[in-house]
Amino acid sequence: MNWPKPSLQKQASHLHTTVWEKYSALPSGFYLGDTLKIAKNLLGKGIYVKKDGYEVIVEIAEVEAYLGSKDAASHAYRGPTKRNWPMFEAGGTCYVYLSYGLNYCMNVCTQGKGHAEAILFRAARPIHGIDIIRQHRPLAHNDYQLLNGPGKLCQGMGIDLTYNGMTFDRPDFKIVDLGIKVPSSSIGRSPRVGITKASDKLWRFFLKYSPWLSRKG
DNA sequence: TTGGTGATGTTT
DNA sequence: AACATCACCAAA
Numbered sequence: 001m002n003w004p005k006p007s008l009q010k011q012a013s014h015l016h017t018t019v020w021e022k023y024s025a026l027p028s029g030f031y032l033g034d035t036l037k038i039a040k041n042l043l044g045k046g047i048y049v050k051k052d053g054y055e056v057i058v059e060i061a062e063v064e065a066y067l068g069s070k071d072a073a074s075h076a077y078r079g080p081t082k083r084n085w086p087m088f089e090a091g092g093t094c095y096v097y098l099s100y101g102l103n104y105c106m107n108v109c110t111q112g113k114g115h116a117e118a119i120l121f122r123a124a125r126p127i128h129g130i131d132i133i134r135q136h137r138p139l140a141h142n143d144y145q146l147l148n149g150p151g152k153l154c155q156g157m158g159i160d161l162t163y164n165g166m167t168f169d170r171p172d173f174k175i176v177d178l179g180i181k182v183p184s185s186s187i188g189r190s191p192r193v194g195i196t197k198a199s200d201k202l203w204r205f206f207l208k209y210s211p212w213l214s215r216k217g
Numbered sequence: 218t219t220g221g222t223g224a225t226g227t228t229t
Numbered sequence: 230a231a232c233a234t235c236a237c238c239a240a241a
Contacts (some may be wrong), residue, residue: 064233073233075228083227100234101225107233120233139236151234195233 020048020057020128025174031091035110035117039065039205042108042119042175044182046127049157050172056129056157058147059178060121062206062213064192066107068116072197076116086165087116094173096154096164103151106159108168108175122193122204123148125212126156127178133157149214182207188217 023046031038048057066074068087075084075097086095087109095107095118107118124147126133133146133156140146147153154160168175188208191199193215206213 066233075233078229081228097233098226100232101227102236103234105233122233149235155235192233196231 023176025169044180046176046178054132058124062123064120065203073195104154105150
């Protein structure tokens with residue numbers, strides 16, 4: 001093989017752009033309107049993260065909607081705090097929090113500034129950078145367990161509090177349209193996972209029959 | 218395959 | 230004391 005010399009390799013990678021970098025971020029208007037509808041529309045979309053010289057993109061397979069002051073299970077139910085302030089930012093803002101003192105969880109806010117609605121990313125399918133994701137998730141027994149939970153998704157993608165308050169429209173951090181069509185007939189819904197409040201609300205949405213979910217149905 | 222439990226930050 | 234969790238271990 002006639003590999004380029006290391007110095008040339010470095011130069012080449014500096015100039016290199018991937019197909020994923022050419023995908024543009026969803027417009028801010030995507031995050032306005034009915035949050036439950038936005039949650040469904042996020043299924044099949046992509047989350048792109050580029051950091052530390054690696055690049056990861058995943059397809060969103062499972063989400064949950066949290067409806068701010070109208071929702072007793074929402075972190076924002078009782079107003080702004082030191083932790084939940086990004087929820088009150090404009091739609092398209094990222095809200096990351098530490099769950100149970102252990103795991104990070106990532107949301108995208110919806111609605112305008114001051115309206116604290118958000119959508120939690122619960123599970124996803126690796127599309128690019130699966131080797132990096134495997135390195136981040138050494139305890140996963142198989143690839144279906146890489147991103148099948150909100151904490152695992154953050155661990156796999158390398159999401160931590162440095163992303164808290166960022167917007168999903170950056171060259172190195174964005175939500176993109178992958179061109180995947182998701183008919184409403186292939187979307188399932190259920191009560192949200194792990195909460196007891198408002199358990200009558202079917203605000204968890206997922207790609208029906210997907211093997212990448214945090215749990216079935 | 219399931220069910221209980223520890224770890225542990227933020228808020229009530 | 231509850232919680233938008235995860236991984237481990239024991240029991241079945």
